[in-house]
Amino acid sequence: MDVLPMFPLGTALLPGCPLPLQVFEPRYLALLRDVAAGDGRFGVVLIERGFEVGGGDQRFPIGTVAAVERVSSAADGRIRLLARGRERFEVVRWLDEDPYPRAEVRLLPTLAWDDEHAAQLEETERVVRRALAVMSEYRTDLWPADVDLSEDPVVKSWQLAGIAPLGALDQFAVLRSSSVSELLKRTARLTTEAVDLLPLQFPDDPG
Numbered sequence: 001m002d003v004l005p006m007f008p009l010g011t012a013l014l015p016g017c018p019l020p021l022q023v024f025e026p027r028y029l030a031l032l033r034d035v036a037a038g039d040g041r042f043g044v045v046l047i048e049r050g051f052e053v054g055g056g057d058q059r060f061p062i063g064t065v066a067a068v069e070r071v072s073s074a075a076d077g078r079i080r081l082l083a084r085g086r087e088r089f090e091v092v093r094w095l096d097e098d099p100y101p102r103a104e105v106r107l108l109p110t111l112a113w114d115d116e117h118a119a120q121l122e123e124t125e126r127v128v129r130r131a132l133a134v135m136s137e138y139r140t141d142l143w144p145a146d147v148d149l150s151e152d153p154v155v156k157s158w159q160l161a162g163i164a165p166l167g168a169l170d171q172f173a174v175l176r177s178s179s180v181s182e183l184l185k186r187t188a189r190l191t192t193e194a195v196d197l198l199p200l201q202f203p204d205d206p207g
Contacts, residue, residue: 004043012171016155017162
């Protein structure tokens with residue numbers, strides 16, 4: 001078992017995906033100071049109920065280890081950082097939250113790649129990139145459709161889910177995948193559903 005400092009967020013972090021954060025709450029500033037003095041890792045879990053600021057939230061039990069890649073300080077005392085998702089974990093037990101949330105976690109197995117997944121990966125990539133191109137006419141908060149992804153097929157599978165236009169609960173559903181095939185299938189299905197909902201969300205033509 002590992003003990004990790006924990007950062008509950010309103011979004012799910014997926015392995016291989018970037019996580020930009022701007023931190024100002026005192027307890028999480030303390031967390032980052034300890035992370036910087038340690039191995040540079042902390043855990044990210046999706047908030048089930050509640051809010052990021054102030055505590056008292058309820059959290060989903062599956063999360064992702066985040067590894068800090070870059071840190072900078074702002075004049076107002078905020079810390080900006082870029083972290084990246086690594087291994088997934090399951091929370092075994094929440095520990096004392098003074099001065100910040102911590103949990104005992106069990107790392108989950110890395111998903112195994114098989115060449116039989118290649119065609120499914122190619123099709124999922126087509127679905128996600130096409131969705132980003134279509135939805136860019138309606139939204140400005142999306143990844144570009146031609147964004148570069150990892151050459152590693154498992155990391156790329158996670159990154160496709162990470163750039164797909166999915167909400168937090170859909171991201172969490174993907175995070176729980178127990179195989180590459182399940183990961184790709186869920187990503188493609190949820191992305192297709194998101195595109196199908198566009199006429200309801202934006203009944204008028206874009207622009």
